[in-house]
Amino acid sequence: MRLTTKGxxxxxxxxxxxYHSEKRPVSLTDIAKRQNISLSYLEQLFSRLRRAGMVExxxxxxxxxxxxxxxxxxxxxxxxxxxxxxxxSTRCGGQGNCQNDQPCLTHDLWMGxxxxxxxxxxxxxxxxxxQRKNVRRVAQRQDRRVKIxxxxxxxxxxxxxETGG
Amino acid sequence: MRLTTKGxxxxxxxxxxxYHSEKRPVSLTDIAKRQNISLSYLEQLFSRLRRAGMVExxxxxxxxxxxxxxxxxxxxxxxxxxxxxxxxSTRCGGQGNCQNDQPCLTHDLWMGxxxxxxxxxxxxxxxxxxQRKNVRRVAQRQDRRVKIxxxxxxxxxxxxxETGG
DNA sequence: ACATATCCGACGAAATTAGTCAATTTTCTA
DNA sequence: TAGAAAATTGACTAATTTCGTCGGATATGT
Numbered sequence: 001m002r003l004t005t006k007g008x009x010x011x012x013x014x015x016x017x018x019y020h021s022e023k024r025p026v027s028l029t030d031i032a033k034r035q036n037i038s039l040s041y042l043e044q045l046f047s048r049l050r051r052a053g054m055v056e057x058x059x060x061x062x063x064x065x066x067x068x069x070x071x072x073x074x075x076x077x078x079x080x081x082x083x084x085x086x087x088x089s090t091r092c093g094g095q096g097n098c099q100n101d102q103p104c105l106t107h108d109l110w111m112g113x114x115x116x117x118x119x120x121x122x123x124x125x126x127x128x129x130x131q132r133k134n135v136r137r138v139a140q141r142q143d144r145r146v147k148i149x150x151x152x153x154x155x156x157x158x159x160x161x162e163t164g165g
Numbered sequence: 166m167r168l169t170t171k172g173x174x175x176x177x178x179x180x181x182x183x184y185h186s187e188k189r190p191v192s193l194t195d196i197a198k199r200q201n202i203s204l205s206y207l208e209q210l211f212s213r214l215r216r217a218g219m220v221e222x223x224x225x226x227x228x229x230x231x232x233x234x235x236x237x238x239x240x241x242x243x244x245x246x247x248x249x250x251x252x253x254s255t256r257c258g259g260q261g262n263c264q265n266d267q268p269c270l271t272h273d274l275w276m277g278x279x280x281x282x283x284x285x286x287x288x289x290x291x292x293x294x295x296q297r298k299n300v301r302r303v304a305q306r307q308d309r310r311v312k313i314x315x316x317x318x319x320x321x322x323x324x325x326x327e328t329g330g
Numbered sequence: 331a332c333a334t335a336t337c338c339g340a341c342g343a344a345a346t347t348a349g350t351c352a353a354t355t356t357t358c359t360a
Numbered sequence: 361t362a363g364a365a366a367a368t369t370g371a372c373t374a375a376t377t378t379c380g381t382c383g384g385a386t387a388t389g390t
Contacts (some may be wrong), residue, residue, distance in 0.1 A: 004348095008271060035270065038349060041348070043369085057366090106294075114287065120278065138267070190335095194335080202379095203379070
């Protein structure tokens with residue numbers, strides 16, 4: 001279980017989808033604005049998330065992504081492993097070939113740690129996260145800051161007060 | 166608490182010191198051979214470990230490094246934080262400035278995870294690790310494979326069978 | 331004196347991560 | 361049917377980190 005910013009972005013984006021996709025799919029453009037992640041990078045991430053069966057893409061205007069199953073059934077560990085390359089074998093992680101085809105001195109230690117992390121993150125699912133007060137507060141702040149493109153054919157409005165907080 | 170190969174190398178090297186330094190200091194050259202870590206990289210790591218007060222360097226022939234306190238009093242979390250830059254502030258780790266001076270959506274989640282990892286690694290010290298059967302077995306295998314420079318003025322021996330496994 | 335070995339800092343290559351760009355396909359709406 | 365919205369794909373680039381090298385300086389045992 002590797003921990004990189006890639007995985008963190010993925011979890012953040014999935015949380016955004018879980019929070020906003022009850023009525024309609026969530027476009028990556030909206031996620032990009034709210035979460036300050038580049039659209040192109042989100043495309044990469046959701047390509048993997050989709051192939052991992054965690055989200056479904058809906059094409060065309062008004063489309064976007066939505067969870068492919070209940071938020072309670074998607075835990076954080078799943079999301080992270082979905083977007084990170086499974087290069088457990090190259091590093092000391094997978095097999096015990098860390099030192100000339102033999103396990104290195106601390107092989108078991110890192111295996112145990114990896115398992116600990118996985119266990120911890122497996123206990124947390126998207127639904128749980130959304131219940132947390134801090135998460136909801138941040139999500140509401142983001143919604144206020146960013147005018148999304150929810151109404152499809154709405155006339156272009158001059159959204160004032162962009163710079164303010 | 167970041168987890169990189171740097172930290173893994175440091176823990177491995179410290180474990181090597183703990184295992185071998187009961188009688189005399191352990192030279193970085195020996196660690197390099199046993200653990201397959203480059204001497205120059207070890208110098209970097211031990212520079213930090215020394216400044217963190219975990220090891221003491223002994224100069225001159227027969228010198229090397231030894232633990233500065235009992236192996237029971239050195240835990241894994243300490244070692245890793247000693248060699249890794251404390252760039253918690255730049256990443257989402259330290260303050261809550263992950264998104265425009267505000268905490269990002271998953272800030273608390275990563276803080277909690279970080280704490281979990283730290284707690285887990287704090288419970289393991291070098292002495293504990295050395296008691297593990299797998300660790301001892303690997304250490305003994307390494308000792309057989311590598312002829313160390315224990316005897317200072319020993320005549321140079323042609324150590325054969327280098328390419329094999 | 332000399333060899334061993336820590337100590338120190340700067341440098342550079344290789345690997346990995348993060349992010350961009352360009353193009354295609356699908357689907358909705360008019 | 362045209363046009364726009366949006367997913368989908370893959371190659372490419374930039375930035376960062378890791379890993380390792382080099383050249384020295386200092387200390388110390390024989």
